[in-house]
Amino acid sequence: MLGIIRVLTTEDEAILQEHSRLIKAEFQLDSLTRCIPEQRNGIYNEETMKAAVPKIKALAKKMVKYDGVTAVAISCAADPAVTSCRELVNVPVIGAGEAGAYAALMVSRKVGVLGITREVPPNISSILGDAFLSYTYPDSVSTTVDLLKTGAMEKAVAAGRKLADIGATCILFACTGYSTIGLRNVLQKHVKLPVIDLVRAQAVAYSLTE
Amino acid sequence: MLGIIRVLTTEDEAILQEHSRLIKAEFQLDSLTRCIPEQRNGIYNEETMKAAVPKIKALAKKMVKYDGVTAVAISCAADPAVTSCRELVNVPVIGAGEAGAYAALMVSRKVGVLGITREVPPNISSILGDAFLSYTYPDSVSTTVDLLKTGAMEKAVAAGRKLADIGATCILFACTGYSTIGLRNVLQKHVKLPVIDLVRAQAVAYSLTE
Numbered sequence: 001m002l003g004i005i006r007v008l009t010t011e012d013e014a015i016l017q018e019h020s021r022l023i024k025a026e027f028q029l030d031s032l033t034r035c036i037p038e039q040r041n042g043i044y045n046e047e048t049m050k051a052a053v054p055k056i057k058a059l060a061k062k063m064v065k066y067d068g069v070t071a072v073a074i075s076c077a078a079d080p081a082v083t084s085c086r087e088l089v090n091v092p093v094i095g096a097g098e099a100g101a102y103a104a105l106m107v108s109r110k111v112g113v114l115g116i117t118r119e120v121p122p123n124i125s126s127i128l129g130d131a132f133l134s135y136t137y138p139d140s141v142s143t144t145v146d147l148l149k150t151g152a153m154e155k156a157v158a159a160g161r162k163l164a165d166i167g168a169t170c171i172l173f174a175c176t177g178y179s180t181i182g183l184r185n186v187l188q189k190h191v192k193l194p195v196i197d198l199v200r201a202q203a204v205a206y207s208l209t210e
Numbered sequence: 211m212l213g214i215i216r217v218l219t220t221e222d223e224a225i226l227q228e229h230s231r232l233i234k235a236e237f238q239l240d241s242l243t244r245c246i247p248e249q250r251n252g253i254y255n256e257e258t259m260k261a262a263v264p265k266i267k268a269l270a271k272k273m274v275k276y277d278g279v280t281a282v283a284i285s286c287a288a289d290p291a292v293t294s295c296r297e298l299v300n301v302p303v304i305g306a307g308e309a310g311a312y313a314a315l316m317v318s319r320k321v322g323v324l325g326i327t328r329e330v331p332p333n334i335s336s337i338l339g340d341a342f343l344s345y346t347y348p349d350s351v352s353t354t355v356d357l358l359k360t361g362a363m364e365k366a367v368a369a370g371r372k373l374a375d376i377g378a379t380c381i382l383f384a385c386t387g388y389s390t391i392g393l394r395n396v397l398q399k400h401v402k403l404p405v406i407d408l409v410r411a412q413a414v415a416y417s418l419t420e
Contacts, residue, residue, distance in 0.1 A: 071317075092317040092379070092404060102312035106415035107281075107302040169302070194302060194419035204414045205316035209404035 002031035002206045003069030005059050007052050007076040008042035008144055009035055015148075018180045019075050023203040031206075032067055033075075034059055042076070042144045042177075044117060049080050056081040057088055064089045071209050073099075073202040077115065077174040079123045092209045096176050099201040101127035107194050108170030112163025114156065115174030116141050124174055133168050144177030156183050157190055164191040172196045212241035212416045213279030215269050217262050217286040218252035218354055219245055225358075228390045229285050233413040241416075242277055243285075244269060252286070252354045252387075254327060259290055266291035267298055274299045281419050283309075283412040287325065287384040289333045302419045306386050309411040311337035317404050318380030322373025324366065325384030326351050334384055343378050354387030366393050367400055374401040382406045 002023070010016050020033045036055035043049050056074060060081070063069045071092045074082055079095035086093045101124045104111045110133045113120050120135035138155035146152060156178065163171050171193055173183065179199035188195050212233070220226050230241045246265035253259050266284060270291070273279045281302045284292055289305035296303045311334045314321045320343045323330050330345035348365035356362060366388065373381050381403055383393065389409035398405050 086319060094317060099316045102316050103415070103418050106309045106312050106411075107304060107419050109296060196418055200418070201316075204418065205313070208313050208406055208410065208414065209317050 001067075001069050002029060003060075003063035003067055003072045004031050004033040004202075005056055005063070005072065005074045006033055006035040007039060007056065007074070007080060009037055009039045015180065019176065019199045022179055022199050026200065027203045027207060029203055029207060032063070032069060034063060040145075043078055043080060044143045049078060053081045053084070057084055060085045060093070061088055064091055071206050073206060075176045075199065075202065077124065077176060077198055078121050094202050094205045095123075096198040096202050097121055097123050097174065098127060099205040100124070100172050100174070100196050100198040103196050103201040103204065104128065104170050104172040105131055108168075110167055110169040111172050112136070112166070112168030112170070113172050113174050114160050114163060114178070116144060116147070116177065117174075121174050124172070134163060134166055135174075136162055144175055144180070147175070147177040147181050153181060153183065153186060156181075157187055160187045160195070161190055164193055168193065170194045170196060173198050211277075211279050212239060213270075213273035213277055213282045214241050214243040214412075215266055215273070215282065215284045216243055216245040217249060217266065217284070217290060219247055219249045225390065229386065229409045232389055232409050236410065237413045237417060239413055239417060241283075242273070242279060244273060250355075253288055253290060254353045259288060263291045263294070267294055270295045270299055270303070274301055281416050283416060285386045285409065285412065287334065287386060287408055288331050304412050304415045305333075306408040306412050307331055307333050307384065308337060309415040310334070310382050310384070310406050310408040313406050313411040313414065314338065314380050314382040315341055318378075320377055320379045322346070322376070322378030322381050323384050324370050324373060324381055324388070326354060326357070326387065327384075331384050334382070344373060344376055345384075346372055354385055354390070357385070357387040357391050363391060363393065363396060366391075367397055370397045370405070371400055374403055378403065380404045380406060383408050
């Protein structure tokens, strides 16, 4: 059983369980999702990243010990606490950002990255290396919660199309909020390219460990 | 439809179709396999690699043009002609070695590599970087055809166990012949670690493009 850590605090069960639901629907894999406390807008800058790290470490330990999960996925593009969790628990630890970047490298050498922050997440650009083509984000979006607002889907599609127009041979999401709103299926109708969704990438990584 | 290029010449349909069969059985994905001519023992040194490259390029072009495949997988750990095929065709080109190495990095930072050649394939060790732990190969095996001989499975399992014993947190195959003999399922009964099979890694990469 995969343990999914969401870095966005929510009591909305539908939002909380969306990554588990997606993994079950598309890969028939069972998972258990929990979220960290007191981060209503998730992780979107250095300060919120710093605040999240100890909460993620504590939750990873707890899920391995008490929930008996056989792998942990930290469902955030910034890969918070991924390296330190690998020292803490004796099961595979999957980072959404890392898994997505490696997945993109499997199929492309010109990767366009679509995120929500002003700069490309450094963990992702460093893995992509020479294969990193360009980065963009939708207008008026700066946290994962903004993706749930009216019009966010259209803005994200427009941003994705821009990456295709400048020659990307693959589009990599750099926010798991795009999984929550189901952007991949919508964007793939507009661009004829592989579109790497981070939650799918985590599922793929987990399926390799099973 | 995925086009699979085997770098081992064979008229034995069961052996030729084994990677397509495995991808269908485990991932419900359709594929078409063809092999290059006049390489009865596959690729196992610099000379056989050099001989294979123009044949692979020609076959990739042909499969995109006449078979209408929407992605090409070159089913060899050494990733022969992967880079040059990316220039030749306008569909994603997947290398088995690359895909496997990126898959291993999704779940581990101490990767033990199990191949058939005397040295770790340089494309794989270069992708793994600091996450490369060690390399080994089974006794009396030096080409993919040797894996079909009696006793090869036991020798491969023993070599895989050695990697687990020295602290690998993931075992990565560096020969697609291990997929042909079904080593992954056997080895996973002996080591409690993710075992990355290159044909599965190709399937996963392809599924991300669909």
